[in-house]
Amino acid sequence: MSNTILSLSSKFLKYFEDLGRFQVFVAKILKVMCTRPFRLSLVVQHAYNFGVESVFIILLTAFFTGSVFGLQIGYVFSIFRAESLTGGASALALATELAPLVTGFLITGRVGAAVTAEIATMVVSEQVEAMEAMGVDPIDYLVVPRVWASIFVMPLLCGLFMFMGIVGVYMTSLGIYAIDPGVFVAKIISLVEVSDILSGLRKMFFFSFIISFLCCYEGLSASGGAKGVGMATTQAVVKVLMLILISDLVISFIEVWWLR
Amino acid sequence: MIRFENVVKSFSKKVILNHLDLEIPKGKITFIVGKSGEGKSVVLKHILGLMKPDSGRVFVGGEDITELSGENLRKHRQRFGMLFQMAALFDSLNVYDNVVFPLKESGHNDEKENLRKIEEVLSMVGLPDILNKFPSELSIGEKKRVGLARALVHNPDIILYDEPTTGFDPLIAEMIDHLIVKVGRKRPDLTSVVVSHDLKATLESAEHIIMLYQGKVVLSGTSKEFRNTENKIVRQFFSGKQEGPMVFL
Ligand SMILES: Nc1ncnc2c1ncn2[C@@H]1O[C@H](COP(=O)(O)OP(=O)(O)OP(=O)(O)O)[C@@H](O)[C@H]1O
Numbered sequence: 001m002s003n004t005i006l007s008l009s010s011k012f013l014k015y016f017e018d019l020g021r022f023q024v025f026v027a028k029i030l031k032v033m034c035t036r037p038f039r040l041s042l043v044v045q046h047a048y049n050f051g052v053e054s055v056f057i058i059l060l061t062a063f064f065t066g067s068v069f070g071l072q073i074g075y076v077f078s079i080f081r082a083e084s085l086t087g088g089a090s091a092l093a094l095a096t097e098l099a100p101l102v103t104g105f106l107i108t109g110r111v112g113a114a115v116t117a118e119i120a121t122m123v124v125s126e127q128v129e130a131m132e133a134m135g136v137d138p139i140d141y142l143v144v145p146r147v148w149a150s151i152f153v154m155p156l157l158c159g160l161f162m163f164m165g166i167v168g169v170y171m172t173s174l175g176i177y178a179i180d181p182g183v184f185v186a187k188i189i190s191l192v193e194v195s196d197i198l199s200g201l202r203k204m205f206f207f208s209f210i211i212s213f214l215c216c217y218e219g220l221s222a223s224g225g226a227k228g229v230g231m232a233t234t235q236a237v238v239k240v241l242m243l244i245l246i247s248d249l250v251i252s253f254i255e256v257w258w259l260r
Numbered sequence: 261m262i263r264f265e266n267v268v269k270s271f272s273k274k275v276i277l278n279h280l281d282l283e284i285p286k287g288k289i290t291f292i293v294g295k296s297g298e299g300k301s302v303v304l305k306h307i308l309g310l311m312k313p314d315s316g317r318v319f320v321g322g323e324d325i326t327e328l329s330g331e332n333l334r335k336h337r338q339r340f341g342m343l344f345q346m347a348a349l350f351d352s353l354n355v356y357d358n359v360v361f362p363l364k365e366s367g368h369n370d371e372k373e374n375l376r377k378i379e380e381v382l383s384m385v386g387l388p389d390i391l392n393k394f395p396s397e398l399s400i401g402e403k404k405r406v407g408l409a410r411a412l413v414h415n416p417d418i419i420l421y422d423e424p425t426t427g428f429d430p431l432i433a434e435m436i437d438h439l440i441v442k443v444g445r446k447r448p449d450l451t452s453v454v455v456s457h458d459l460k461a462t463l464e465s466a467e468h469i470i471m472l473y474q475g476k477v478v479l480s481g482t483s484k485e486f487r488n489t490e491n492k493i494v495r496q497f498f499s500g501k502q503e504g505p506m507v508f509l
């Protein structure tokens with residue numbers, strides 16, 4: 001009994017220790033982001049890689065999500081003879097919720113996991129230590145350029161998801177519920193405001209911090225060979241997904257209750 | 261040149277450096293020996309400021325480096341070249357970018373001049389014409405030599421080698437030993453610190469030898485002093501015998 005309590009409390013303590021270290025890490029990144037010379041070529045390179053790695057899967061997923069969503073929403077609305085609203089309603093859901101959430105998940109799996117694995121491999125094979133030995137701060141060289149790249153690229157990918165999702169909705173709306181294209185577009189314009197799109201992009205902006213910070217952090221905290229790399233990667237993905245879900249709820253609450 | 265004063269370092273209650281006092285002379289090739297897990301790599305990391313002692317001080321060129329941080333620590337580290345145990349080349353960069361890394365990071369941006377320096381060090385380690393290869397395309401011996409080129413390219417005052425020959429066939433090992441001596445002779449002001457398990461090479465190449473045992477120095481001196489010592493621990497270690505005063509854990 002006392003053993004269980006002891007081990008639980010030590011786990012609890014370790015959790016807070018970890019949290020504390022993460023806070024220090026975040027503070028350091030934010031400081032370096034504002035002070036050091038900007039490593040533009042690295043930012044561009046990472047941004048390009050992030051984009052190339054994930055653009056195809058984003059387009060594909062967006063199209064299918066949009067199509068299925070259009071199908072379901074169209075079915076519900078057709079019960080009330082309101083099929084013409086399918087486009088507008090789907091677009092609203094896509095912009096404010098679906099696009100940032102699904103994009104966040106996809107990028108975590110595609111880009112985030114790769115970032116953690118890459119940095120963790122560098123840690124366990126002494127490359128990060130070698131970098132420090134040459135007087136280069138790994139946060140400055142490895143982390144900050146990836147954070148900048150994430151902030152620039154991920155909201156763009158989210159915008160792409162919104163667009164492609166609506167294309168998917170459009171296909172089912174026209175193909176299955178025979179909605180007039182003019183009406184489809186008009187309903188979207190009347191229902192979806194610029195602020196809705198911005199709210200989705202803003203969410204993705206937050207998520208891009210979560211993804212890049214946590215994935216780099218877990219990578220740098222890796223230890224102990226190939227197994228350590230695998231563990232760090234799993235840890236990173238699980239933590240990021242949880243945090244995205246939680247922060248999504250918090251942000252949505254704030255927006256719905258305070259800003260509307 | 262490099263001096264440890266009463267340095268204590270422990271990891272989760274296990275004391276590795278136990279009130280260690282140590283002196284590494286300037287402009288010489290010093291070998292550090294001792295059995296595995298004795299804290300040799302930890303000593304190198306303290307010299308670079310990658311680790312801080314729990315107590316005690318580390319001086320490099322008269323400066324207490326345990327106090328350094330930020331820009332000063334960066335400047336301090338740029339005076340060094342270090343060859344890591346597994347070379348530690350950056351996987352994502354090709355040979356050219358790996359070797360140019362310390363140059364660029366210390367503000368040398370003249371591409372032509374950089375290329376000249378890189379070609380010079382690469383031919384010195386016997387690897388011309390591999391500028392565009394990636395580390396994954398190199399054998400471990402080649403990686404290690406590129407690592408050596410990277411450690412040398414910015415003309416450091418001090419070079420640290422962590423087990424430069426462990427795990428190599430005798431030919432490559434001998435070649436690397438020769439390189440270390442060659443580099444040291446070419447620049448008389450260069451201080452080399454070599455952690456090695458190759459005792460024969462140590463006795464042949466070292467200008468100064470330090471042996472660590474249980475977190476302290478057992479003997480510090482020339483090859484000759486090591487060959488002629490009466491110290492039982494040193495004799496046992498260099499003869500490779502199991503029987504003797506040395507404790508194996
Ligand atoms: N970062 C660290 N965290 C915890 N323990 C460490 C760390 N670095 C080294 N140690 C411990 O310190 C001891 C000395 O390690 P070190 O790597 O210096 O040994 P070494 O003399 O270089 O051995 P080898 O010849 O095998 O390389 C080992 O017991 C090791 O487990």
Ligand SMILES: [Mg+2]
Nearest residue numbers: 300301345422
């Ligand atoms: Mg070692």
